[in-house]
Amino acid sequence: MEKTILHLDMNSFFASVEQAANPNLLGKPIAVGGGIKKGSVVAACSIEAKAFGVKNAMSTWKARKLCPHLIVVIGDMTKYIYISKIITKMMVDYTDLVEVFSIDEAFMDITKTQDRFGGAIELAKDIKRRIKERFKLTCSIGIGPNKLIAKLAGELQKPDGLVVLREKDLPTKIKDVQVKELCGVGRKTEEYLRLLGVRTIGNLNSYPREKLVKSFGMAYGEQLWQMGQCHGASEVRPYFYETQAKSIGHSYTLPKLTSNTEEINGYLLRLSEQVGRRLRRENYKGNVVCASIGTGDDKTSSHQKKIKDFINDGYQIFKVAKSLLAITNKIRFVSVSVSGLLHQLDQISLFSHVENQKKVLAAVDKVNDRFGEFTIERAAIMSTGLQGKTGMVPPKLYGLRNFKMELRGIEPLTSRMQI
Amino acid sequence: MVKVGTIIKVGVVFQGSKIIPRWFIWESRKYEVRSLDFTWEESQGLEKIIRFSVRDGINSYELAYNTIQMNWALENIC
Known part of the structure; x- marks a missing residue:
């Protein structure tokens, strides 16, 4: 059917x-x-x-x-x-x-x-x-x-x-529609396909499969061939299905180019806190921290580090992220993400300071849930001049995943219908 | 857009489950609401804010009703 x-x-x-x-x-x-x-x-x-x-x-x-x-x-x-x-x-x-x-x-x-x-x-x-x-x-x-x-x-x-x-x-x-109209064909792929004489979906449809695989590799070449045959995924994944996150991150484009380490660290801390908050909200901990910076000429450098503990505390994320970055040029973009995620990992620590820190974070989260984001913030953010500055990020920690989480509140049709 | 963020007095009609602002007073001047163009909601913590984009025939205004504190604010003049 x-x-x-x-x-x-x-x-x-x-x-x-x-x-x-x-x-x-x-x-x-x-x-x-x-x-x-x-x-x-x-x-x-x-x-x-x-x-x-x-x-x-x-x-x-x-x-x-x-x-x-x-x-x-x-x-x-x-x-x-x-x-x-x-x-x-x-x-x-x-x-x-x-x-x-x-x-x-x-x-x-x-x-x-x-x-x-x-x-x-x-x-x-x-x-x-x-x-x-x-x-x-x-x-x-x-x-x-x-x-x-x-x-x-x-x-x-x-x-x-x-x-x-x-x-x-x-x-x-x-058949005469340009290949760039296909979802999954970006500008670079379009340019490369053009060099192969493939401009339209009709061209792609008749282009030999083995040649596409040879030019684009096994996975993407095969995918392009399938696209040319108008084969695509037909399974619609409902909004209320939970998907396992692979990484959680935030990025920010600075209002102006800067090499001021203190200012950059402020943004890094704020982003790390956001990542930590989302990890805790979605019940994840991760052990790989990635930090990226973009320079004025749109070059990006990323560094990541695997650590031995699984973390979801913004300040711990910040400390790792900060150690990864060496600011030498003026930058205009900064991002922090955590991967290597495990869901619902909450081991009781033998050390009381770790347990105490967890309680503090839980209390801060509770206050911010009740009164809105950034009601309580880390004192370290005070020196950066970014305290309470919600213009940097939306008041809620949105991303597509968070948006999908919110949608789970929508009652599915079947439960509303009297069958 | 001019940010205002002042608590104001608003006259509204509750029509079924809809709230329709009719007038508001800001800095001792009464503004008649000629059209309600858009309504949306947001949460600030547990507080639900209902926002209204209205016009007085000249300017467009953003009014906000805080459903917990039960107060109205003039947020922006667009």
Whole structure:
């Protein structure tokens, strides 16, 4: 039986939310980012800004050169996450099989439930209507036999599109589509494929498997060949399934280039504390600490160290991360992550100071849960001038994984239905 | 956007489970809410904050209702 997978992608999500929240911005070129300060980048831009050549991840400075009357709006993640959560709730009204792919994208497996809603197209139209009514936002929906094709279908008509690609139509309908439209084909792969004479999905479809494996290696070459045959994963992993994290990390782009060790250590400590908080919240401990710095010329150097104990205390993470970094040049980016994770590892220590430290951390976490992040912070952060500075990070410790954790609060459809 | 962050007086209508701001007073001046454009929620610790994007016909304002402390604030003028 052919599966029916639906892919929903919110159009210019952050920018559209800001325009809907402030209709004075409607029809104007806007960019959502960290403001107009030096080094800030465009996280998302409106359709009107895109018309001027403004792109996501472009520096605000460059974006303003392309579009001098660009309005830069400071992003508000809590707003976007709230809306994304409500949209996910709407999607769960049609099927339990909703996989959150990112904050503004999700897959649904509607194979078994579409008939209840008048078929896939009617179901898709209903979701679009509800999102528009509730938030005045548009989305593009693609429907296909697997996730790869559903996502591709969604890319074919933007904004506010609805495209269906059935298995039988695939060879004719997408043969002329550029390979870069396929999820998993990045800029470098696209360039390399072009050198091999592969520009379209049709070219990829007829390209010999063994030659792809020879050029891209066994795993990726095989994956590319499968993509060329329009084979993709069709299993939608529901939002309420727990997945084992491999690593937990945070990064930050500094407002300006600096080689000031004290300042960099401040950021490193704040990031380490965030990582520790997330590890404790999700009940993990890890024994590999990785620290990275990026220089002004966009070069990144990463170092990691395996330690003998499994840790989730921000200060311990910071001490290891700090020992890994040697600051010689001016830097603009810093990140900390912990891997080698074990879940629910909580051994009672023989040493009372270790147990006492655990109690202190648990008490601090409890206060911050009750009164909000950064209500209690480590005294060491005081010397860095970053205390209470929530502008550096969102007030909640968001990442896609945390977002998915929050979604687990949404009751699955089956438990709400009287069967 | 201008950050304000001041506790203000707000007149609202509770319509079913919806809260609809009708007017607010800020610095002794009354502003009539002509349109409610957007509503979203966030948590600060255990406190739930409901945020409203409203317009008086000229400017757009962000109002915030703290459901635990039961107070209203004018957060931003956009």
